Amino acid sequence: MDMDAAVAERVLNVGVLGCAAIAQRTTIPALVADPSVRLVAVASRSRDKAEAVARRFGCAAVTGYAALLARDDIDAVYVPLPPALHAEWIGRALAAGKHVLAEKPLCVDGSEAAELVAAAHAADRLLMENFAFLHHGQHDAVRALVDEGAIGELRHVTAEFGFPPLAADDIRYDPGLGGGALLDAGVYTLRAASLYLGPRVWVRGAVLRVDPGTGVDVAGAALVGDPDGRTGQLAFGFDHSYRCTCTLWGSEGSISLDRAFTAPPTLRPVLRLRRQDHVEERTLPAGHQFASLVAEFARNALHETDFKGPAEDILRQAELVDEVRSAADAE
Structure with a gap:
């Protein structure tokens, strides 16, 4: 069996850190529908919320984000937490050896972006920002x-x-x-x-x-x-x-x-x-932009290719956000 055929038979086991309503409407259904992805678990700080979302999408419920990252049956995580929580939990996910698809904005400023991109590089993991419109x-x-x-x-x-x-x-x-x-x-x-x-x-x-x-x-x-x-x-x-x-x-x-x-x-x-x-x-x-985004994330994570391009996009995007703030402050 050649390499591509072997990868085609694999699936990306994904966990979700957080139960945001927008994620339940868009990206989580796309994860469930993609044949190359298996949604393993969703985590929330609230046990009741985790269980409700898990029942809806047919996966396990986990109380607490750290508990989900500790699971060895998860290859990648989707992070739809509030932006100010991204740096901590994306960093911890990368340290745990998980690929990461993060809801936009991936971080709140350029310094956080640089730290997370460096962490992804050190872990040799894919870090990707969820701008689904790019895939329409x-x-x-x-x-x-x-x-x-x-x-x-x-x-x-x-x-x-x-x-x-x-x-x-x-x-x-x-x-x-x-x-x-x-x-x-x-x-x-x-x-x-x-x-x-x-x-x-x-x-x-x-x-x-x-x-x-x-x-x-x-x-x-x-x-x-x-x-x-x-x-x-x-x-x-x-x-x-x-x-x-x-x-x-x-x-x-x-x-x-x-x-x-x-x-x-x-x-x-x-x-x-x-x-x-x-x-x-x-x-x-x-076109289903979220389905296309999930398919690309899964393909890149499974093949372990094209990690550099998404990282460069993350850094440039964060720089532009910082530039807007600086220009506005100068007014």
Whole structure:
């Protein structure tokens, strides 16, 4: 039996650290559905919560995150904990020899990112940040059109992600847990800027609007650019009407997506291509971005390949977050 065939017969045994509602709606079902993955256990600090989630997804319940990491029947973990808890538990998972898929943002700043990437390198484990939108085919379609010259030379990217206010007790209003719009919604727009403008993009200016009652930023915007003079405008927040868009503006036209970051599996996204005397709408195939993300994570972990690329993405993303904060503080 050759190496690829042997790997194809294996499955990645996964545990989940935390029972966040968003994880139960998106990534955990994708883990359960993937034939190359076996969901072994979910952990919570609350025994009742762990048991309820375990019953729902047909796996074992574990009380306490450390107890799950101590299991020898788990190869990898998915971490959907609040951002401020990521550094500790991702670090402990890597030290326990587990591959890690971490909910975005993977960490709260660049120093944490550097420490975790170094830990992953030392452990020879895969560390990957859960930006599922990168794995939706609509972005492949956009990049293919740009490469074909459909809008001429790319000049500018606009990315916007915002939604109405959250429940008052939502953890995203808690600065101690890594709350705030930058880490929740803004990171999507920053990742989109890197996707389309490349890894040399940096922040030229930024604004963060802080709610005095909670102490977290509830809205923000950033101007980014690259060494070639291409630019981007990013806006985000959670005191807005819903918007989830990305537009690429070129020398001869533009391309836009209306559900750039949160396309559900049944949605057939609409791509709008505009040129001087031409407006075209293309209805693209539906895509399950979380299923595609899980499949890539499992494939890379099982083959033990492509650890470097995700690590570089993590570091650059965290640097951009730091740059937004620094630029906003300078205002």
